[in-house]
Amino acid sequence: MNRTITWRSLLFLLALGPLAVAATEAKTVTIQVTLDRGPDFGQAFGSLFEVASDDGQLMIGAGFQNAYNTRYRADRHAVQFYIRPTSGERTYQMAELPRPSKTLVGSYLFGRDGEVYSTYGGLKKWQPKSSDWAAAESLGGTHETMRLGGGLLTFGASRVRYNGRSILEPPKQGSYQLFFYANGHLCFYHVHRNGKPYRLFKNEADGFSLLFACPWSPDQPRVDLAKAKTLRLPVVGETTFAWGQLGGQVVTGSNIGGFYVFENGRWRMILEPNINVSYQLYSSLAFHDRLLMGQYPTGRVFSYDGKKITDLKGWPPVPKGVSGSSREAQTTTIYGGDLFVGVWPWAELWRYNPDQRRWHFAQRMFKHPAPSANITHPYDLENANGTPRNRWGQRVTSLVPSGPDLFIATSAKAPYQWEPKKFPFLAPDKWKSYGKVYRMTMPGHLAVPTIWTAGPTTLEFELQPGQMSIRQDGKLLATTKLTGPLSR
Known part of the structure; x- marks a missing residue:
């Protein structure tokens, strides 16, 4: 017996009430969603559905990514399809992949158009058939790009291009930093530190940090800065580690602790920056009806509901045997x-x-050194005289869903060049743990970029014994095997 469930939506966010899927009655379950995304102005396309099996043992859902990690932004056009055991019990395999760089102690990844890229040490693309990294065409800057309709928006060093055409040139003074296009506005920081450390704003000649929100759409030849909505920031040198969007809001947390929101044509400040207090937001992720934002120095995710930020205690917890600070x-x-x-x-x-x-707790991505609550960062004692002292702290820099897998990258505090004479405690091979990339495979997930359409499009999410697949307008986009308990 086959079963097909169909919904139609002209909205970007499709919210569904309770609906049971009788997995025991149907060998094949197909869920169809017809949606019209409208013109692409950088909006978040949102969740599509989440339904439960009759026995309550499984949740089945799908939706578009809305995430930004330090660094990069997730592919907005990629749709994710999942089947999740409500017991919370999962199994997975973790495969170590070749290092993208042979000399750097860090890797950062991003996904675009179904491909996974590594940025530091030259732009490289993962080659699944040869299980290696190959050089890719570099666009300069931080290699940040995003699909916009059927085109490509690229962010370089103070410059923005759309389909190769320049739409924003660098400023005469300072630099444009960390571009983010959402809800029809190109947002970025304009920073002029004047070669000095962070300080409170005095006057234009001394230095400044400005937030910009410039109205722009792909049919316009250039960004018109005269129409920009700007906000002068309290601290010279403020920039960001993460952007986010929640409905009609664009949000950004500064590296000095400021939190700013652009909505209804104006900027407003939710949190005031403080030079003397560490408070930084490193990631944003749409989760149900709010944004989750990764924070320093708590190591927790904070929740933003569109009005206020809330510290979620124990999200995630601090494991036993390590320091709870920094x-x-x-x-x-x-x-x-x-x-x-x-x-x-x-x-x-x-x-x-x-x-x-x-x-x-899934796992720790390094095997050394042994965890200790007597130090704050790994190798604090061995690197006590080094600068910075926390150089050999251990990062999970990237979490990139692609197909059935999750690509995970690691780094030291930054992707430094390896210097063996300075750090003998990591010789001969321990240093190679920094910059490793892993591929995690957990049954019950499939992600794939969708084809952009000017009007309505129909996505089909199909479950069969041992297989899950995604189709768009009848064309197969991706399929993967289901193993273990999910294969039945």
């Missing part, structure tokens, strides 16, 4: 319908099951 939730993602978080300085990988409302 922790950072740098990376967040949805994989297999569960929430995953990567935490500095011990490279912890955590998983949260929404049904049981419980955190599971």
